[in-house]
Amino acid sequence: MVRLLALMAFLIMGAVASLAAHAAGVPKPVIKIENPGQCIAATEDMRVNHMNMLGHQRDRSLRQGIRGEKANLNGCINCHASKTTGSVIGKDGFCESCHTYTAVKVDCWQCHQPKAGYKAAGIKP
Amino acid sequence: MTEPNDKSRRGFLGAAAVGAAGLGVAAIAPGLHLIEVSQASAPSQGASSKVRWGMLIDTTKCASGCDACVKACNTENGINEVLKDPRQASQWIRKIDLKDPKSGIAHSLPMMCQHCEHPPCVDVCPTGASMKRADGIVLVDRHTCIGCRYCMLACPYKARSFVHMTLTEQNPEVPRGQGCVESCTFCVQRVDKGQIPACVEACANAEHNAMLFGDLNDLNSAIAQRVAQVKTTQVRADLKLNVGVRYQGI
Ligand code: SF4
Numbered sequence A: 001m002v003r004l005l006a007l008m009a010f011l012i013m014g015a016v017a018s019l020a021a022h023a024a025g026v027p028k029p030v031i032k033i034e035n036p037g038q039c040i041a042a043t044e045d046m047r048v049n050h051m052n053m054l055g056h057q058r059d060r061s062l063r064q065g066i067r068g069e070k071a072n073l074n075g076c077i078n079c080h081a082s083k084t085t086g087s088v089i090g091k092d093g094f095c096e097s098c099h100t101y102t103a104v105k106v107d108c109w110q111c112h113q114p115k116a117g118y119k120a121a122g123i124k125p
Numbered sequence B: 001m002t003e004p005n006d007k008s009r010r011g012f013l014g015a016a017a018v019g020a021a022g023l024g025v026a027a028i029a030p031g032l033h034l035i036e037v038s039q040a041s042a043p044s045q046g047a048s049s050k051v052r053w054g055m056l057i058d059t060t061k062c063a064s065g066c067d068a069c070v071k072a073c074n075t076e077n078g079i080n081e082v083l084k085d086p087r088q089a090s091q092w093i094r095k096i097d098l099k100d101p102k103s104g105i106a107h108s109l110p111m112m113c114q115h116c117e118h119p120p121c122v123d124v125c126p127t128g129a130s131m132k133r134a135d136g137i138v139l140v141d142r143h144t145c146i147g148c149r150y151c152m153l154a155c156p157y158k159a160r161s162f163v164h165m166t167l168t169e170q171n172p173e174v175p176r177g178q179g180c181v182e183s184c185t186f187c188v189q190r191v192d193k194g195q196i197p198a199c200v201e202a203c204a205n206a207e208h209n210a211m212l213f214g215d216l217n218d219l220n221s222a223i224a225q226r227v228a229q230v231k232t233t234q235v236r237a238d239l240k241l242n243v244g245v246r247y248q249g250i
């Protein structure tokens, strides 16, 4: 009986230790809201559905020319860009930090500008 | 066109739960947030098929050696990458100098996507990325473009370019990136705000006034009236593409 208890205690301690190690091994994403205020929807909704909102909006915007919808990528960027880097990507960037944590690759930034209010320059032809 | 499936299981369950809560208005259990409808201004109506955007270029006013339109286009659309091989550089608009060897008469003119009514680029595109808006503006949906460049071969006006390198300096309103084809958009981001394309504005600022932009369908517009009064030319009219960009004086 004593031996059994000891074994159980050992197993439980092992489990707790491994859980702790696990928790320490996966750093949680840094979610900094740089411009606190009213988002277009509740946090729970945004977490689950932001990709669908943006996916539908982009088609209407590009193909039908409907502008100024509630969900739009530049709107997200303008609120969520870091005050230090001006961007939503990079380490601890609003988009990148969660997407790295969840291992979901986003291709948005291959074409879209991740910096808020960025002024592009042209080259001499 | 990419329309993600709305009827996902999660969406269905959510809708069922809201229905059970009784129309899903106000009185929802604590911890369940109701989505506040944002009070932002209503979205625009979008492109209308009553409109046909077009451009009229007066080659008698266009000055040889002037590239104000090209510079303005590059700035507006964030075309600022420098390529090792300049032949690969994106050209949304370019200046062309023509000379008739017999008479010696010379013309200078800007050439860009002609925003065809029957665009071959759209016909050949295997993915549906090349598309024409209801108001006649021809665009590439980069979300769908696979970079096959079939449209570049199909376009009779050599209007399209392929982006060869990774870009980071885009204008937030003009997304563009490696691996996709692109061309003149009539500055759709400006037109949708009621402004004229950057090239047309730059030409007027340079006091050449060789470019006129407007709605070809609106009989009261300056462009429709000019097209009704003076002889204008569609480049390669024999192809019967009914282009939106017309030239005067060639
Ligand atoms: S000019 Fe070329 S790119 Fe523009 S609509 Fe016509 S075929 Fe397409």
Ligand code: SF4
Binding pocket: B124, B125, B126, B127, B128, B129, B130, B140, B144, B145, B146, B147, B148, B149, B150, B151, B152, B180, B181
């Ligand atoms: S390059 Fe893109 S837009 Fe052009 S034909 Fe291929 S998929 Fe269509």
